[in-house]
Amino acid sequence: MASANQRTPEFEPPEPVGVRRPDSGPTGPVMLPGAGNAATARMLQGAPAGPAGLAELSRLAGNSQFARFVAQPPAPGGGAPPTPGGVGAGAHGGPVQELQVKLSRLQASALPLTEDGRYGPLTEAAVRNFQTSAGIVPVTGVADPVTKAAIDAAFAALPAPVRVQLALGATGPDVGFAQQKLNAVGANPRLVINAVFDAAMMVAVIAYEIAALHRFPNGTVDAALWTALDAGVKGGFVASEGASATPVEQNTPSGTADSLGAQVAGTSLHPVTGVGGLIQGPAVHELQQKLNTAGASPKLKDDGSFGPLTRTALQAFQSGRVPPLPATGTADKATWDALDVAAPASMTGAVERQWTEVVGGATYSMVGAGASHYSWEIQKTRMLVTAKVNFVGLAAPGAWFGHVEAMWNQYQGVDAASGRSLPIDFKMSSGGGGDANTVQVKPGTGRANAGEWFVADPNAAKTVPHEFGHLIGLQDEYQLHPGDYVRVTGHEPPVGDAAGPAVAPNVIATNLQNAMVARNSANAHAASVGAGVKGGAFAQRVVQEYAKLATVTVPAVAAVAGPPPVPAQPAVPLTGDLLFDLNAALPSDNNSYETIQTFSYSSGSIMGDPGRVSDPHDHGAQPRHLGEFVAILGRALGGTWEAKRR
Amino acid sequence: MILRLVIADGSQSPAVAESVEVAEDGALTGWRSVSDGGVGWFAGRLPAAELAEIQALIGAAGAAPPPARPRPEAAEEVLELTATGPVRIAGLTDGPGDWPRLAAASRRLLDRLTDFPRAAVGVSRTPGGGARLEHRGTDPVRVDLGTVAVTATAWRGYYEPAGDWAGEVTGPGEVEAGPEWTYDLPIGFEPAGPDVTVHLTADFVILSGPTRIPVRAKYTPDA
Numbered sequence: 001m002a003s004a005n006q007r008t009p010e011f012e013p014p015e016p017v018g019v020r021r022p023d024s025g026p027t028g029p030v031m032l033p034g035a036g037n038a039a040t041a042r043m044l045q046g047a048p049a050g051p052a053g054l055a056e057l058s059r060l061a062g063n064s065q066f067a068r069f070v071a072q073p074p075a076p077g078g079g080a081p082p083t084p085g086g087v088g089a090g091a092h093g094g095p096v097q098e099l100q101v102k103l104s105r106l107q108a109s110a111l112p113l114t115e116d117g118r119y120g121p122l123t124e125a126a127v128r129n130f131q132t133s134a135g136i137v138p139v140t141g142v143a144d145p146v147t148k149a150a151i152d153a154a155f156a157a158l159p160a161p162v163r164v165q166l167a168l169g170a171t172g173p174d175v176g177f178a179q180q181k182l183n184a185v186g187a188n189p190r191l192v193i194n195a196v197f198d199a200a201m202m203v204a205v206i207a208y209e210i211a212a213l214h215r216f217p218n219g220t221v222d223a224a225l226w227t228a229l230d231a232g233v234k235g236g237f238v239a240s241e242g243a244s245a246t247p248v249e250q251n252t253p254s255g256t257a258d259s260l261g262a263q264v265a266g267t268s269l270h271p272v273t274g275v276g277g278l279i280q281g282p283a284v285h286e287l288q289q290k291l292n293t294a295g296a297s298p299k300l301k302d303d304g305s306f307g308p309l310t311r312t313a314l315q316a317f318q319s320g321r322v323p324p325l326p327a328t329g330t331a332d333k334a335t336w337d338a339l340d341v342a343a344p345a346s347m348t349g350a351v352e353r354q355w356t357e358v359v360g361g362a363t364y365s366m367v368g369a370g371a372s373h374y375s376w377e378i379q380k381t382r383m384l385v386t387a388k389v390n391f392v393g394l395a396a397p398g399a400w401f402g403h404v405e406a407m408w409n410q411y412q413g414v415d416a417a418s419g420r421s422l423p424i425d426f427k428m429s430s431g432g433g434g435d436a437n438t439v440q441v442k443p444g445t446g447r448a449n450a451g452e453w454f455v456a457d458p459n460a461a462k463t464v465p466h467e468f469g470h471l472i473g474l475q476d477e478y479q480l481h482p483g484d485y486v487r488v489t490g491h492e493p494p495v496g497d498a499a500g501p502a503v504a505p506n507v508i509a510t511n512l513q514n515a516m517v518a519r520n521s522a523n524a525h526a527a528s529v530g531a532g533v534k535g536g537a538f539a540q541r542v543v544q545e546y547a548k549l550a551t552v553t554v555p556a557v558a559a560v561a562g563p564p565p566v567p568a569q570p571a572v573p574l575t576g577d578l579l580f581d582l583n584a585a586l587p588s589d590n591n592s593y594e595t596i597q598t599f600s601y602s603s604g605s606i607m608g609d610p611g612r613v614s615d616p617h618d619h620g621a622q623p624r625h626l627g628e629f630v631a632i633l634g635r636a637l638g639g640t641w642e643a644k645r646r
Numbered sequence: 647m648i649l650r651l652v653i654a655d656g657s658q659s660p661a662v663a664e665s666v667e668v669a670e671d672g673a674l675t676g677w678r679s680v681s682d683g684g685v686g687w688f689a690g691r692l693p694a695a696e697l698a699e700i701q702a703l704i705g706a707a708g709a710a711p712p713p714a715r716p717r718p719e720a721a722e723e724v725l726e727l728t729a730t731g732p733v734r735i736a737g738l739t740d741g742p743g744d745w746p747r748l749a750a751a752s753r754r755l756l757d758r759l760t761d762f763p764r765a766a767v768g769v770s771r772t773p774g775g776g777a778r779l780e781h782r783g784t785d786p787v788r789v790d791l792g793t794v795a796v797t798a799t800a801w802r803g804y805y806e807p808a809g810d811w812a813g814e815v816t817g818p819g820e821v822e823a824g825p826e827w828t829y830d831l832p833i834g835f836e837p838a839g840p841d842v843t844v845h846l847t848a849d850f851v852i853l854s855g856p857t858r859i860p861v862r863a864k865y866t867p868d869a
C-alpha cells in the first residue's frame with residue numbers, strides 16, 4: 001500500500017474511532033397494500049385452524065425451513081438478548097474488552113471505544129469520567145472492584161431497545177434487524193437484509209412462529225416474537241455510544257464464522273511429503289507423529305527428517321491399507337487422507353492451503369506454488385503458528401516481523417470445561433524451501449498484494465499483518481456478497497442505510513445496467529453513490545431489482561489511450577449478479593470501486609477494510625481468525641477450545 | 647503497436663491507471679498516474695537490443711495462456727499483443743515460463759517509460775527539506791495545484807520508521823508547467839539524524855483537455 005493518506009482497501013492510517021452509521025430514515029411500520037402474495041394475505045385474514053391449517057402452513061413455509069427451525073431451537077446465535085448485561089458480555093473475551101463495551105454504552109468514553117481489550121489512555125479516561133459522574137472517590141482511572149460494580153450496575157440498568165411490531169409491508173431498520181435474527185436462527189433460504197417485510201420474510205416469520213413459538217401464526221413480528229428473537233440472538237439494534245452519542249449498529253452473530261478462503265475442490269491441505277516432496281521440517285514431524293499413532297513399528301524418532309526408517313514406515317503404511325495404496329514412499333493426497341483417518345491428531349502440522357475468494361465481484365486465488373504455506377506446533381507453553389517467507393528482491397525490513405506479532409499475538413486458546421489455556425503465537429520467519437511462501441520485496445511504495453510487498457510501505461504495520469493473514473489461509477473481508485460476509489465474519493450483514501434516497505431501487509438498477517452497457521463508471525457512480533445510495537438494506541433492494549432485469553451482453557471494446565488509459569475489454573454477458581457485473585463491465589477505477597463498495601459488505605477487521613469501515617466492535621485480529629488453530633487444539637488435546645483475548 | 651500493457655486499480659486514490667505501448671519501430675509511449683519517475687505523458691524509443699528482447703519474448707509467448715487467477719489485492723493488468731488480443735496477466739507472477747517472463751518484462755517497461763518524460767511532473771526534495779514539483783520532458787503539461795496533498799515519510803537505517811507527516815498545500819490553481827518549471831511545497835516536518843532518508847508524495851491533478859486526472863508523484867530516492 002502506498003502512502004499514508006492513500007485510500008487502499010485495508011490500509012488506511014488509524015483514524016479516530018468511527019462507526020457504521022445506521023440510517024436515519026423512517027422507522028415505523030408502513031403498510032404497503034398489495035405487497036406479498038395471495039397465500040400470505042389469506043394467512044393474515046385467518047387461515048383454517050387446527051392441524052389442517054398447520055399442514056397448509058407447512059406447505060407454504062416449506063418443509064425444509066420448518067426442519068431447520070425445529071432442529072435449531074431459538075438460541076443458536078448464542079449470548080444474551082440485547083437487554084441489560086447482554087451486549088458484548090462474554091462474547092468478545094477479556095475483562096478489559098467487556099469494560100470497554102460497557103463504558104461506550106454508558107457514554108463514559110468521549111467516542112465509542114475500540115474494543116481491543118487494551119486498557120489504554122482512552123479507556124482510562126472513560127473510567128475517570130464514569131467515576132466522576134458516579135461520585136466515586138478518589139477518581140483514579142482504575143476499574144477497581146467498587147468502580148467495576150458500579151459500571152456493571154449502570155450497564156444493567158440500561159433500557160432494552162424499543163421494538164416495533166412489524167407486519168407485511170413494514171419497512172425500516174427494525175425490519176432489517178428482524179431479518180438478521182431470522183437468518184441467525186436458521187431461515188432457509190437466507191433473507192436478504194433489505195429492511196422490507198416482504199413475502200420472503202413472511203414465510204420465515206410464519207415458519208418461526210410455528211417451529212419456535214409453537215403458536216398459530218399471525219404473520220407479524222409482535223412482542224412475543226421479538227422476545228424470542230432477542231432471547232436467541234444478541235445484537236440487532238442501534239446504540240448511542242460514547243459521550244458523542246454516536247449511533248453504532250450492534251452486530252448480530254449468525255452461525256459459526258469460517259474466515260478461511262474456500263479450499264479448492266480436490267486439493268489436500270497437506271504438502272506432498274517424502275520421496276519427491278518435503279523431506280524435513282514440520283510436514284515430516286507430522287508424518288512421523290501420524291505414522292507412530294497409526295502403529296509404525298519400530299516407533300519412529302520424531303526428528304522431522306525424512307530418512308530410510310521413515311520411508312520404510314510410510315511404505316508399510318501405504319501397503320497396509322485396504323485396498324493398498326502404491327508403496328511410493330511419497331505422502332500424497334491419498335496417503336495423507338488415509339493418515340488423517342488413522343491418526344486425526346498430531347502435535348505438529350504443516351498446511352498447504354489452495355484457496356479462492358470472490359471480492360468485489362472478482363475471483364482471486366492462492367494456488368499452486370502461490371498457495372498459503374504455514375505450520376503449527378503445540379509446545380509446552382504455547383501453540384506457535386509460523387508462516388515461512390522466502391523474501392526475494394530486497395531484504396524484508398526487520399520491523400515487518402514485529403508488526404505480525406503485534407497484530408496477531410493477542411489470543412489464547414481456552415478450553416472452558418477443563419480450565420486449560422494456551423497462548424497462540426504467530427510468527428513470520430524468513431527462509432526458503434518447498435514449504436515457504438514467496439514474497440517479492442519491491443523498492444519504494446505501492447499497493448501490496450499477497451505476493452508483492454513494498455519495502456518503504458508507510459502502512460506496513462497494517463499491510464504486513466493483513467498479507468500475513470493471507471499466508472495463513474485467511475480470505476479478505478471486504479466487498480463481499482452477503483452470504484460470504486456471514487460465513488467469514490460470523491455475523492449478519494449490517495442494516496446500515498435502510499431508507500435510501502428518494503429514487504426507486506428499480507430505477508437505480510436500470511441506470512446501473514445502462515452505465516454498464518456504456519462501460520461508463522462515472523455514470524454508475526452517479527446513479528448510485530451520487531444519488532445518495534449508501535451501503536446497507538436499501539442498497540440490497542437495488543441488488544434485488546437488478547437481478548430481475550433482463551440480462552444483456554455488453555459488447556467488447558478496444559483499449560482507450562486516455563488518459564486515463566482503459567484496457568481493451570472482452571464482451572461481457574451480464575449475469576444479474578450486480579457485483580460480478582459491475583466488476584466485469586466497468587473499468588477498474590475509483591468510481592467503479594466505490595460503486596461496488598456500496599452494494600457489498602466489508603468488515604473493519606485486519607482482513608477487512610478498516611480504512612472505509614471503522615467498526616469499534618470488529619477490528620484488528622478477531623477470534624474467528626484463529627478458528628483453524630483452536631480446532632487443532634481440540635483434536636490434539638481433547639475438549640472444546642475457543643480463542644479468547646489474553 | 648506490438649505490445650500494450652494497461653494496469654488499473656481503483657481501490658486506491660489516486661487510482662492507478664497506467665499504460666505503456668511499444669511500436670514496431672521501438673517507439674515507447676505511455677502514461678503514468680502513480681509513479682516515482684514522474685506522472686504524465688512519456689515518449690521515447692527503445693534501443694535496438696531492448697526492442698529485440700521484447701520481440702523475442704513476444705515470439706516465444708505464442709498463444710494466450712490459460713487464465714490464472716490473480717492473488718488477493720492484485721491490480722487489473724491487461725496485456726495486448728497483436729497475436730492474442732487482450733490477455734489478463736495479473737495472475738502471472740514472476741517465475742519460469744514464457745508468459746510469466748513476458749508479463750514481468752512488460753511490467754518493467756512501465757518503469758523504463760519514466761526514462762523518457764515528454765510532458766510530466768515529478769517531485770523531488772529541496773536542499774531545505776521541502777518538496778519541489780518539477781516539470782520533466784519537452785512539452786508543457788496543464789496541472790491543477792489548487793490543493794496538493796503532500797506526505798513525507800522518514801526512514802532510518804534499513805526502513806526503520808522515523809516519523810511521518812501529511813498536509814495539504816493550497817497552491818495557485820491551474821497552471822501550465824513547461825520546461826524549467828518548478829513549484830515548491832513546504833513540509834512541516836524535519837526529521838533529524840545523519841542516516842535518515844525522506845520519501846515524499848504529492849497528489850494533484852493533471853488536465854488532459856477537459857478531463858481531470860488525479861495523480862500521485864512520488865520521491866523515493868532509493869527506488
Ligand SMILES: [Zn+2]
Nearest residue numbers: 466476718719
Ligand atoms: Zn487481502
